[in-house]
Amino acid sequence: MNYKNLYLHNVAELMPVQDGEGMQLCRIPNALRLQLHEIAHDSALKTGSVEIRFHMKSDRVKLKFAVLNTKQLTGGHTVAEVYHGTFQENAPRILGTHVTEIEIERPKEMELMQMIAAKEQLRFPPDLVRVILPYESHIAFIGVEGETELPREGSMPERxxxxxxxxxxxxxxxxxxxxxxxxxxxxxxxxxxxxxxxxxxxxxxxxxxxxxxxxxxxxxxxxxxxxxxxxxxxxxxxxxxxxxxxxxxxxxxxxxxxxxxxxxxxxxxxxxxxxxxxxxxxxxxxxxxxxxxxxxxxxxxxxxxxxxxxxxxxxxxxxxxxxxxxxxxxxxxxxxxxxxxxxxxxx
Missing domain, CATH: 3.40.50.1110 (SGNH hydrolase)
Structure with a gap:
């Protein structure tokens, strides 16, 4: 799903929350979610394998999220990860019930990363940012600051x-x-x-x-x-x-x-x-x-x-x-x- 020059991977539908300020991410159509077993009404909203993907046009991009179900978390899964292609950033990001900002800067070693990606035929190019969301959380996407563009042709595996x-x-x-x-x-x-x-x-x-x-x-x-x-x-x-x-x-x-x-x-x-x-x-x-x-x-x-x-x-x-x-x-x-x-x- 494309939204505000971002590709929301593994998201099928967005639902307004927090008085319309945020959009909750749902992995299947909401009508289907409500037809399934009642536990699925909750689990379809969990963001396991959901990613926010984009290319950076500005040198810095800031994404804003909020966790909606902190009281229901059994394992405290609020850890997000940021990848540049297949290159992981050094530290994870922790999301909270307040609006949490994930700020991403263009890597200094992009040219070297691109050389490695080409040599090893990596499945994602390093100029594709991937923000990988937690398994158990219900996440509201609040907004984005900075200029982004959707993944270009060839930036994601076809298979x-x-x-x-x-x-x-x-x-x-x-x-x-x-x-x-x-x-x-x-x-x-x-x-x-x-x-x-x-x-x-x-x-x-x-x-x-x-x-x-x-x-x-x-x-x-x-x-x-x-x-x-x-x-x-x-x-x-x-x-x-x-x-x-x-x-x-x-x-x-x-x-x-x-x-x-x-x-x-x-x-x-x-x-x-x-x-x-x-x-x-x-x-x-x-x-x-x-x-x-x-x-x-x-x-x-x-x-x-x-x-x-x-x-x-x-x-x-x-x-x-x-x-x-x-x-x-x-x-x-x-x-x-x-x-x-x-x-x-x-x-």
Whole structure:
């Protein structure tokens, strides 16, 4: 989405907030957001994988933001990062409920950075500024000072990885936004990330399947299924394998039937607490995903077991659900390796 000579990456709609002073960033159309599971009403507004991208015409640009949901933050994720192409600035930026200004200056070593980018064929040129927003925050964009222009042709990767999944795919437990396995995987594969992950709300909704099915512009997709349906959130009891099976059947069929020419990679539950404590329901959920992919028998529909991506429970955080920083790194390493094998196959 383009807005005020800025490209808002992974943003589908803007909604006025704070008496019209700011515009809240929403990653999917608001009408769709309100059709999904009630937790998605919140998680679709979280800014995981959202970036503000632009070229600087003036030597200094100032962006203004405010965090709208500080009281609801479970992990205090208000860390933003500034990149010049793929070159990270030295220090992160912390956003607050007051209007926070992120001031960006043109790098002194731009010429050298451009030489490196050309030599190493980096996926973003260093004169493209990327302000990468926090995973868990609801962000209002307040305004911009200084002269900017939209990304020029060739400034962003044409190849895109579409992503759907839980908070794990959104970036939970990553210390910095780019620490998410999804962001790391996109970087390793040299593609752009289009994230539709719903933290706590990856309920395999039919409406989301219908939405993904009609989207174009992505080369391949990675879909994570299961962890948010394995518990009945309201009642605190195990989820229903039968309901999960019904939803998985519609979800995968709808997307795969709409895009038979595209690679679609599907995973089930990453390694989690159920693998060390009474994990039969987890195994049921995993079999449901695996068997659905097998039944469809499509050459470009690939099942990758979650336990092959995250191999040890010691790579989880203390909730024994979300991967640690090392766990996120392991997922990205294994996932990038597996996907790259298939992308080299001639269609």
């Amino acid at each position: 895109k990885m579409l992503l759907y999944g839980s908070s794990i795919s959104s970036g939970a437990s990553a210390v910095r936004p780019t620490g998410a396995y999804s962001m790391r995987t996109a970087e390793k594969l040299g593609v752009d990330l289009w994230s539709l992950s719903m933290a706590g709300a990856a309920m395999v909704d039919a409406e989301m399947a219908d939405y993904i099915a009609q989207l174009s512009g992505w080369e391949f997709a990675f879909i994570e299924l299961g962890i948010n349906m394995i518990w009945d959130v309201k009642n605190g009891v195990p989820g229903s394998p039968d309901e999960f099976r019904k939803r998985v059947d519609y979800f995968i069929s709808t997307i795969a039937d709409a895009h038979p020419d595209k690679w679609i990679f599907v995973t089930d539950l990453f390694t989690y607490m159920g693998d060390v404590r009474n994990g039969e329901i987890g195994q049921q959920f995993r079999r449901i995903v695996e068997e659905k992919v097998m039944r469809m028998n499509r050459p470009k529909l690939i099942h990758i077991p979650g336990v092959q991506l995250l191999t040890k429970t010691s790579l989880l955080t203390y909730d024994i659900i979300h991967p640690s920083e090392e766990g996120l790194l392991e997922i990205s390493n294994h996932l990038a390796e597996q996907i790259s094998r298939y992308l080299t196959v001639t269609a």
